[in-house]
Amino acid sequence: MENLKALIQRQSGNIIYRFASIKKLLNFDKILKISLFISAALVLGIVLGFVVTLCVASFDFLKSLGFSSLLKDTWNPLTDEFGASPFIFTTILVSSLSLLLSIPFSLSIAISLSDKKGNKLLQSFLNTSLDLMAAVPSVIYGFWALFTLSPLVRLLQTKLGFAPMGVGLFTAVIVLTIMIIPFSAGISREVIKLVPQELEEAGYSLGATRYEVIRSIILPQAKSGIIAGFILSMGRSLGETMAVTMVIGNFNAFPKNIFSPANTISSLIANQFNEASGLHQSALIFLGLILLVITLLVNLAGAFILKGSRR
Amino acid sequence: MKKTLMILLGLLLAPIPAVTAELTGAGATFPQPLYSKMFDVYYKTRGVKVNYQGIGSGGGIQQLIAKTVDFAASDAPMTTSEGEKARSEILHIPTCLGAVVITYNLKGNPELKLTSDMIADIYLGKIKYWNDPRIQKLNPDVKLPKLVITPVYRADASGTTFIFTDYLSKAVPEWKEKMGVGKSLNWPIGVGGKGNPGVTSMVQQIEGSVGYVELTYALQNKLPTALINNKAGKFIKPNAESASKAVGKNVPPHMKVSITDTDSPDGYPISSFTWILVYRDLSYLKDVNKAKELYNLLWWIIHEGQEFATPMNYAPLPQSIISQLENNLKRLVFGNQPLWKI
Numbered sequence: 001m002e003n004l005k006a007l008i009q010r011q012s013g014n015i016i017y018r019f020a021s022i023k024k025l026l027n028f029d030k031i032l033k034i035s036l037f038i039s040a041a042l043v044l045g046i047v048l049g050f051v052v053t054l055c056v057a058s059f060d061f062l063k064s065l066g067f068s069s070l071l072k073d074t075w076n077p078l079t080d081e082f083g084a085s086p087f088i089f090t091t092i093l094v095s096s097l098s099l100l101l102s103i104p105f106s107l108s109i110a111i112s113l114s115d116k117k118g119n120k121l122l123q124s125f126l127n128t129s130l131d132l133m134a135a136v137p138s139v140i141y142g143f144w145a146l147f148t149l150s151p152l153v154r155l156l157q158t159k160l161g162f163a164p165m166g167v168g169l170f171t172a173v174i175v176l177t178i179m180i181i182p183f184s185a186g187i188s189r190e191v192i193k194l195v196p197q198e199l200e201e202a203g204y205s206l207g208a209t210r211y212e213v214i215r216s217i218i219l220p221q222a223k224s225g226i227i228a229g230f231i232l233s234m235g236r237s238l239g240e241t242m243a244v245t246m247v248i249g250n251f252n253a254f255p256k257n258i259f260s261p262a263n264t265i266s267s268l269i270a271n272q273f274n275e276a277s278g279l280h281q282s283a284l285i286f287l288g289l290i291l292l293v294i295t296l297l298v299n300l301a302g303a304f305i306l307k308g309s310r311r
Numbered sequence: 312m313k314k315t316l317m318i319l320l321g322l323l324l325a326p327i328p329a330v331t332a333e334l335t336g337a338g339a340t341f342p343q344p345l346y347s348k349m350f351d352v353y354y355k356t357r358g359v360k361v362n363y364q365g366i367g368s369g370g371g372i373q374q375l376i377a378k379t380v381d382f383a384a385s386d387a388p389m390t391t392s393e394g395e396k397a398r399s400e401i402l403h404i405p406t407c408l409g410a411v412v413i414t415y416n417l418k419g420n421p422e423l424k425l426t427s428d429m430i431a432d433i434y435l436g437k438i439k440y441w442n443d444p445r446i447q448k449l450n451p452d453v454k455l456p457k458l459v460i461t462p463v464y465r466a467d468a469s470g471t472t473f474i475f476t477d478y479l480s481k482a483v484p485e486w487k488e489k490m491g492v493g494k495s496l497n498w499p500i501g502v503g504g505k506g507n508p509g510v511t512s513m514v515q516q517i518e519g520s521v522g523y524v525e526l527t528y529a530l531q532n533k534l535p536t537a538l539i540n541n542k543a544g545k546f547i548k549p550n551a552e553s554a555s556k557a558v559g560k561n562v563p564p565h566m567k568v569s570i571t572d573t574d575s576p577d578g579y580p581i582s583s584f585t586w587i588l589v590y591r592d593l594s595y596l597k598d599v600n601k602a603k604e605l606y607n608l609l610w611w612i613i614h615e616g617q618e619f620a621t622p623m624n625y626a627p628l629p630q631s632i633i634s635q636l637e638n639n640l641k642r643l644v645f646g647n648q649p650l651w652k653i
Contacts, residue, residue: 076496077493081497164519250505251501261501270505274366275370277373
């Protein structure tokens with residue numbers, strides 16, 4: 001019995017010793033470095049592969065119809081006419097309008113959430129709700145918009161004398177506004193929190209009111225960060241597909257008024273890609289590339305402004 | 312004794328190769344519920360597993376051309392250019408019939424009669440209000456309101472749109488000239504919904520709207536449907552029976568044919584076959600047993616499989632074409648071996 005115990009002890013000591021020697025052999029710092037490098041390279045590689053694939057697949061379209069055909073406004077797969085200007089226009093219009101509409105809401109939410117003298121309980125409740133809003137899948141927003149928002153829009157349209165469709169540009173803008181508020185408010189909240197407390201206190205000690213402190217101290221200090229936050233959330237709204245597709249009306253032409261049904265790039269792709277082939281498919285892929293470029297430009301602008309603010 | 316043992320052993324071992332066979336298909340979403348039911352029963356009774364992916368007719372055809380599936384399913388016959396890409400003869404095997412119905416949102420769900428001209432003019436934006444004299448005259452029992460008509464179409468490319476526009480192109484010259492036939496069109500007016508559910512929810516929400524959806528979908532959801540005039544001048548109520556009757560006497564043997572705007576006097580005019588597409592020469596499957604299993608499956612679908620259609624609101628194939636279909640299936644070969652002889 002004693003022997004056995006001794007044997008086990010000796011053996012386990014052996015194992016520990018061996019393990020330690022393996023540890024010595026492997027340099028964990030090096031492993032970490034290599035694995036981090038691989039992950040980072042993978043991200044870059046995926047994005048690059050993405051761009052290359054989009055370019056290659058849209059080459060057919062560019063070769064046979066040329067870049068200029070994009071500027072036309074007729075989208076008819078039957079006759080191989082792929083004028084994309086209505087979709088590019090609507091995409092930019094819808095996301096800019098929803099961004100503009102979301103500004104007052106997200107700004108006031110961000111200010112009240114970062115107020116150091118605010119009600120802590122209420123703030124944490126609001127914070128959680130905001131995070132939850134960001135986590136809700138977009139199809140849920142789409143359903144809500146289709147079944148709750150669009151009947152309300154229909155009432156408005158009847159009052160104003162428009163055809164009571166309920167779906168269209170206006171409904172899409174409203175639901176997108178609601179969807180991007182948690183993002184822009186979240187970023188603005190973090191930026192406003194970074195404003196040095198001394199500045200605020202200095203303002204108060206000079207006799208400034210709360211409104212004056214917000215307007216002339218907090219907002220100018222956090223300005224570029226807030227703007228960057230808004231632009232980044234616009235990047236998100238550009239690519240939003242599901243909710244928009246459900247309520248925008250999917251009409252392939254320039255919108256005639258704010259209630260018109262229309263179509264964005266992403267909802268057009270979502271609708272038509274699964275049955276598209278040949279030139280049609282190539283045109284849709286090219287539109288995807290354009291959307292990628294637009295989103296990239298918007299995100300770069302946001303990052304640029306954010307970088308400027310840190311200086 | 313030894314002999315009986317051998318036979319018993321043979322019987323025990325025989326089903327094993329059949330169990331290992333597995334067939335793959337992809338294509339149309341419209342017959343997918345029916346196919347799922349059929350393939351489930353087929354697996355339970357014959358032990359052959361069939362995987363079917365409803366990725367859309369176009370996707371199915373592309374996969375068949377790429378030879379990544381054993382069969383494709385489509386709501387529209389293959390186009391000439393698709394046929395050229397396949398390079399080898401492809402058989403179109405009808406499995407059941409579908410129909411497209413016109414549904415609408417009007418107070419009290421009146422039963423309306425509509426003609427092809429009216430449907431075309433509504434979708435072209437020429438008939439703007441429900442109390443249009445032409446619609447009112449055809450439906451004297453219904454008091455139609457002065458309400459804007461909002462046409463609802465399929466926003467996604469779909470076989471339903473193909474059947475609908477195929478019918479309108481045949482029946483209305485102006486439609487053929489201005490709009491044409493296709494899975495997605497350049498609509499001059501209206502709003503688009505994604506899929507049958509998308510169109511239905513738009514129609515149910517927008518008062519005064521009109522939309523087109525699959526018959527099965529309309530029956531399951533008890534939507535109001537319009538009676539449509541056929542070539543014989545009769546107004547036909549869409550249901551599985553009138554869709555089956557749309558198969559006239561003049562169906563060509565290859566079955567790769569549109570039956571919209573049918574000549575048959577009791578047929579619903581916006582009906583269509585839905586097909587399974589297979590290569591006539593199945594030697595690309597490399598495995599003769601697999602090819603034989605595919606042949607068996609197709610044979611089963613057009614015979615025993617048909618009983619599942621009606622309970623699921625699909626229109627079964629009419630008896631009149633079954634013998635021709637059998638002849639078509641007998642043309643399937645593996646290299647130079649006819650499969651039905653194996």
